[in-house]
Amino acid sequence: MNTSEEAEFRDFVVTRRARLVRTAYLLTGDAGEAEDLAQTALAKVYASWRRVARADNPDAYLRRVLVNASVSRSRRMRVPQSLSHSPPEVPVSDQTDRVLVRSVLVAALGRLPRGRRTAVVLRYWEDLSESEAAQAMGCSVGTVRSQAYKGLAQLRSDPDTAALLWPGTHRQEGVSV
Numbered sequence: 001m002n003t004s005e006e007a008e009f010r011d012f013v014v015t016r017r018a019r020l021v022r023t024a025y026l027l028t029g030d031a032g033e034a035e036d037l038a039q040t041a042l043a044k045v046y047a048s049w050r051r052v053a054r055a056d057n058p059d060a061y062l063r064r065v066l067v068n069a070s071v072s073r074s075r076r077m078r079v080p081q082s083l084s085h086s087p088p089e090v091p092v093s094d095q096t097d098r099v100l101v102r103s104v105l106v107a108a109l110g111r112l113p114r115g116r117r118t119a120v121v122l123r124y125w126e127d128l129s130e131s132e133a134a135q136a137m138g139c140s141v142g143t144v145r146s147q148a149y150k151g152l153a154q155l156r157s158d159p160d161t162a163a164l165l166w167p168g169t170h171r172q173e174g175v176s177v
Contacts, residue, residue: 001049009049012058013042019126020066026121027070029110037073041066063128063136067118074114101164108158115143116151123148 001009020041025034044065045052052058109117115137122133123144134144155161 005049005053008053009046012053016059016062017042020062023063023121023126024066024070026106026109026125027067027118028073029106033073037066037069040069040073044069060132060135063122063126063132064138067122067136068138070118071114104160104164105155108155108161111158112151112154115147116154119144119147120151120155124152 017038021034021038024037024041025031028034028037041062045058045062052061055061109120112120118137119133122128122136123130126133128136130141130144133148134141137144
């Protein structure tokens, strides 16, 4: 790779790294794993940068590499991990509710099966279209719709997220008690 291509890749990384790490965090539920996953994806993109730079949508290519790396990582995991209800950072006093809601949502995302989690993250957190999410996941648009629908339904029925939606009530199977 020549110096102009290196500079182009460096600019690409600088403008996309924060979003890439955030998406990786939502897919993994762990800040350290997210950094590793983002680094793995960027290393793979770097190795084929000439081809990626000529592609119509390098961002879509990067997302696809990230999702594939996440799938590979979860297949290699031998010990299941669960997300913590406590946020990894110390919340700012005026951001407490926001941090609490985010940590509850991230923990609930972590309880979703991988396909549902990926569909929900790409569609609703990353705000990708169904076709962009399907391309990133390597599946059909119908699969994305189905997985996102089931994932949202599971999030709605999760007791922790129900407490966010209906404070002061215990919601079970659509009935307030």
